[in-house]
Amino acid sequence: MSQSEFQFIEPERPKRRRWIRYLLLAIAAIVTVAMVTLGGGVVYVSTQLRAAGIEVFSTDGETFDLPTAEEINGPINLLLIGSDTREGQGSTAYGPVGAELADVIILLHINEERSNAVAMSFPRDLMIAVPECPNPEGGAPYPAKEFAQINATMNYGGPACTLLAVQSLTGIEIPYLAMIDFKGVIAMSEAVGGVDVCVAEPIDDDYTKLYLDAGEHTLIGEEALAFLRTRHGVGDGSDLSRISNQQVFLTSLVRKLKDEGALTNPFTMFRLGTAALNNMTLSRSLTDLGVIYGMAREVNDVDLDKITFLKLPVYDLEGDFAGRVGVSTERATLLFDKLANDEPLVLAEPNIGPGAVVAEDSVPVEDAAEADVDVEQSTEAASESEDVLPEWVQGTNASVKSCSS
Numbered sequence: 532m533s534q535s536e537f538q539f540i541e542p543e544r545p546k547r548r549r550w551i552r553y554l555l556l557a558i559a560a561i562v563t564v565a566m567v568t569l570g571g572g573v574v575y576v577s578t579q580l581r582a583a584g585i586e587v588f589s590t591d592g593e594t595f596d597l598p599t600a601e602e603i604n605g606p607i608n609l610l611l612i613g614s615d616t617r618e619g620q621g622s623t624a625y626g627p628v629g630a631e632l633a634d635v636i637i638l639l640h641i642n643e644e645r646s647n648a649v650a651m652s653f654p655r656d657l658m659i660a661v662p663e664c665p666n667p668e669g670g671a672p673y674p675a676k677e678f679a680q681i682n683a684t685m686n687y688g689g690p691a692c693t694l695l696a697v698q699s700l701t702g703i704e705i706p707y708l709a710m711i712d713f714k715g716v717i718a719m720s721e722a723v724g725g726v727d728v729c730v731a732e733p734i735d736d737d738y739t740k741l742y743l744d745a746g747e748h749t750l751i752g753e754e755a756l757a758f759l760r761t762r763h764g765v766g767d768g769s770d771l772s773r774i775s776n777q778q779v780f781l782t783s784l785v786r787k788l789k790d791e792g793a794l795t796n797p798f799t800m801f802r803l804g805t806a807a808l809n810n811m812t813l814s815r816s817l818t819d820l821g822v823i824y825g826m827a828r829e830v831n832d833v834d835l836d837k838i839t840f841l842k843l844p845v846y847d848l849e850g851d852f853a854g855r856v857g858v859s860t861e862r863a864t865l866l867f868d869k870l871a872n873d874e875p876l877v878l879a880e881p882n883i884g885p886g887a888v889v890a891e892d893s894v895p896v897e898d899a900a901e902a903d904v905d906v907e908q909s910t911e912a913a914s915e916s917e918d919v920l921p922e923w924v925q926g927t928n929a930s931v932k933s934c935s936s
Contacts, residue, residue, distance in 0.1 A: 583813065584814060585667070585813070586815055587706075587815070594815075595815070597815070598706065602706075603829070608870075609638075609817075610693070611637040611710075612633050612690055612693055613633070613634045613711055614632075614690075614711065615632050615633075615713075631685050632655070632682040632683060633681065633684065635652075635759070635777065636682070638650070638653070638697060638701070638703070640703075641829055641833065643873055644875075645829060646833065646837060647838075647839065648830055649870065650781070650839070650840045651843060651870075652840070653681060654770040654774065655681065655682035657843070657858065658680055658681070658848060658852055659700050659858065660678065660679075660699070661675060661676040661696050662675050662695050664687060664691065665691060681696060681697075691708070694814075701867045701870070703867060707817045708812075708816075711810060711812075713810075714809075716756045716810075717752050717753060720750065721806065722802055722806035723803070726784050728749075728935065729779065729932060730743050730744070730747075730934060731888050731936040732936050734758075734761060734765060736764030738762075739757040739760045739761045739764070741757035741764055743935075758780055759777055762776075765886045766885035769885070772884075773886060775842075775883050775884050775925075778840045778883070778887065778933065782928070782929045786929060786930075794828065794830060800823070800824050801820075804820065835929040836928050839876050839927075840929070841876065841924060842926055844863050844923070845859055845863075874918065876918070877928075879922075881928070881931050882922065882923075882925050883926070886935070887933045887934060888933060888934050888936045889927075889931060889933055889934075892932070
């Protein structure tokens, strides 16, 4: 080969190295911008949380402050309230602006061992004794009432009064409170990309404008809110049926959050928190992102079949209080004592009650024979455990797929 024919060919490797280097620099720049943006967002959210926190009290009048690390690692009790306020919700479909009531009341308990979590629902039509409540506007406290509907405690003395009423009823200290309104439910459902629900029988509810055919649906936005609010479209039209229907939604939501690892993902938690920020009221004890994220991680440690959704045991009232319910004292006390003593509450099998049914496809057909054996063995084992609740307790767990009915 002559010198004129000889050409030096530069190896491709340096070019590839330069390309990789440019790519890594671009990725680093994107990550840096994201971290700066997120960092600024975290500061903003944290500031907003602290500014919006409300003071809540124990039954002995002590205020609940931000928890210590030791308290976060111990048993956790939180009251979740769904407010039905129409004020500032931006839609006339919810009805005229009036009294602000507690549409949903759920006590969440996570035991110290993280082997069990319980979400106990209190019917909004429940009649109870209401303790003296501090006036959120200042001044003289609101006097105690011998007999009042639990959802009216919100209008009486604000969410802190509802918290006091539930603490007084249950004998359980509840340091944390979170209240969400209609727009907050919509924002949260959008932030998680919708929630899949099963409908066994068509829902035709003119009150909430919810119309769903039988089958599978992904609910998001206004439709998710309507599903949680409907009572005339499910079961016998009672609030107990609505609770069963809400548990269809909530168990599906828990499965989705756990399956996607959302509860341990800071970015996802930040997105959820931002979505609900302007539509939630939190106790001051819950106005720290580290506390909220820490609690979410604690819930994530509990297995789905040990996340139990219960209804407060009640009975129908008569006379002037017909259509409302009272606490079934003996049965309710059994549950309250277990929660107060941090004992696990586990159902041997679902006992959903009116408003929902266990889905036919809750167990895959091809695994049915093996599953029947597993269920039988687990039921027998559960029946021998002191943790298992009596058959009269109504509820389900997050591993069970149920359908609105």
